Amino acid sequence: MRILIIEDEIIIARFIEQQLKANFNCEVTIALNHREVKRAIPSFIPHLILCDINLHEENDGINLIQELQKEYAFGVIYITSYQSKSIIERALTTRPLNYIIKPVDESNIFAGIKLVESAISSHTTFGMRKLMKPTFNHIESKIIYLILQKKNTKEIATLLFLSPYTIKNYRHRICRKLSLKDENNALLKWALQNEDLID
Template identity: 50%
Template sequence: MTQVLIVEDEFIIAKFIEKQIKNHFQCETAIAITVAEAVAEMERLKPDLLLCDINLGAGYSGIDLVNQLQQSYRFEVIYITSYNSKDIIEDAISSGAANYIIKPVDEMQLFAGMRLAISKIKSKKAHNSAAAALTPSEQRIVSLIGMRKSTNEIAELMHLSRYTIKNQRHKICVKLGLKDENNALLKWVLEQRELK
């Protein structure tokens, strides 16, 4: 189940967003009206997705809050705001926004933004659980592949035969559900970097 934190200083809007989410998705939700509540809920809920207003009142910026929270937590973020300035949108993108929805919140815009973000979250979780099944030796091989080392170079670095490395690469592909192609592992590693 996806954990969602709604950070919105207008309670009625926050409840509307929460209702729309619960109508369309299986999610555990929480609402934070203030920055202090948002920080406390992050610790309690550890959400996968943050829906965050940019103007949080009292001079607080949702973008600044997200940047602060990203130092301690991993999550996707969708900004929901009345700001439609190109500079603010660029700042939101720089903070890693999965989407940007301009108020007033439209049910289908929210559905589309949520659907894309949840799909990305599920993909990350699937990749992370597959990667966790790798042995330390397999993880080292994957790391070296990420450095664009060839099978021969990996064999030399690990003091193993190239045939052992080829067999290990095959086993890793099986564990990760990849086709056993020349660049399958490299493509997977590059995708992992993009998902982080």
């Protein structure tokens, strides 16, 4: 798991990094400001971002996360001293996995990440650039829609009046378009997580 810490106080950032490396199997990178985030993220592409909200810059951590979410898929946990209802509601628009209140210690960092670790590892698109809306032909679109309805290859073949072998070929082609491993449920997971991209 690749974790990016966005925190403008280096002592806090190093403490969080130390706790992560001691308790989780992960690679960690620290960014102290927007400029460092923009420099680090294209090559690091994190599965999880731990982000302070107050970065002492014009744009805060919530705005930065909103900007990054346009191009990258990742989970986010805010680590902040902000506890006001309005800030929390703004943070919720980015669908964070957790919200940890400062001051941080070993136990709340461990619990905050351990509670969402399985959600991060099961999310097939975390740690990837977001795909632009993929282009599918008519039959591919129908197949993806039926996969989303939890239909298996045989059922899809019957509904589309095609052979199961043909459907398997289409599924393989769709997986290649999406850079997915051609394995059981990979396409279903993708469809469930990207329902908004499916016509």
